[in-house]
Amino acid sequence: MAKIDEVAKAAGVSISTVSYALSGKRPISADTRARIDAAVRELDYRPNAGARMLAGSRTSIFALTEPFRPDTHAPTHMSFVLAASIAARRNDYDILLLTEEEASSGMRRVASSGLVDGVLVLDVAPDDERVALARRIAIPTVFIGVPDDHAGLTCVDLDFERAATLAVRRLADAQHRVVGLVGQPAIAYENSNFPPRVRRGFDAAARELGLDAHFRSTGSNRPDAATTRRGIAEMIDAGVTGFLVHASEEATAAVLAEVTARGLSIPADVSLISVASSFDASALAIAVDDIPLVPQRSCDLAVDLALRALEDDPPKPRVHLIEPQYHSRGSVGPVRPTSGERTD
Incomplete structure (x- = not known):
């Protein structure tokens, strides 16, 4: 299998120029891009989804980072995983589930590899370590939850x-x-x-x-x-x-x-x-x-925001809070008067 240095040699450019062309992080001249494109095709160089980015297409995959910690209440969190998967499939996207207890490692890996178009963040901690990483990576990140430090982030959650x-x-x-x-x-x-x-x-x-x-x-x-x-x-x-x-x-x-x-x-x-x-x-x-707390409401909105972030004119990051809805089933009533109180 060809390596990136072989692509660089065939195209007559540096390894970093090939990397920039594949990731889209820096502008590349049309002539240089054409040479790299030809070398990629000739050598069948496909280390990751970045090769598809060269042609301007998306991966149609979102990463879902959900670090299952010892105290995680699995039924609740799995309901969010399922809801996110349903929302993604409704938009012709697949979900890559990242479950490392070390929350940032998988997120960093997929962001640098070009494997996914965006990241959905679950099980958000007040001082979540993924906040700093979300601000550094080039792909959209949506938090389903609101960390204490949420400036410049896109977050969605129940109010x-x-x-x-x-x-x-x-x-x-x-x-x-x-x-x-x-x-x-x-x-x-x-x-x-x-x-x-x-x-x-x-x-x-x-x-x-x-x-x-x-x-x-x-x-x-x-x-x-x-x-x-x-x-x-x-x-x-x-x-x-x-x-x-x-x-x-x-x-x-x-x-x-x-x-x-x-x-x-x-x-x-x-x-x-x-x-x-x-x-x-x-x-x-x-x-x-x-x-x-309806997982589907949060996840539908999160996937929609991730897709909108991929557009040419993405919305500005902010916190989106879902309006709570009260369901009455007869478990609330007036206080029973104590002895000696009037009841009329």
Whole structure:
């Protein structure tokens, strides 16, 4: 198989000139490009998809970088992988999945090889190491998530803060004055971008409305039913009557189990809203109001933005937040009057 130095020798140019011609990173004269093109064809030089770039075509492949860490909740993240694949195929694109725990290595490799037209970034951390790399590589990058440092990046995600605010306001409208957030495992507030955004929205809305707010996580590294039930019990004992649950389906089921075990009913005694759920909250043992996280909405928009970034006049990078949608299923009701309170 021919090597790049053989192409350079046949075309009478330097190796770097061949590299620039294949990558399109620098302008090359028509005569020089024609000689390199002829040498590539004659030697059948095809080290990677860059050879196709010489003819001005695309690879029709997007890389999807999804570093599966030990604390990754696989069902949720795989739903995003599937949604991204469906969105890509709808646009005649394939997905190359990069799952290294070292998040940047695969992304750097495919960007330098010319194998893909763009990169979709999943499982975004607050201080994600892929941010700096996205600013250096020549191909479009779209983050499905919002890192803390997102200046100059294209990002798409559910508006998690607004979702939490919407849920708190719904509880306040039902006269709940003591509210609680059942959150993700503790490690998620260090490794993921969205749990802190839900908590910020919850805390800010509670302060604005003058509510007494409580928070409990559902474990240390992974959702744990015993930890979840202990947390919900502590909050009920502290007087919480309205709950936001930002947790996995298993943890949400544990919340319902503890409420039932204490002889309480929903919504007569306590109210529940599932925030940013990626599962069907209507299929739980008790149907729960929810503000869903819909992977297809995020991934459809991300793929569309990646395609638009390949156009001659691409849109400017910015954060695109998806409007949260509230689904009412009867799990929120007015606070039950305590003994001695008027009910008329």
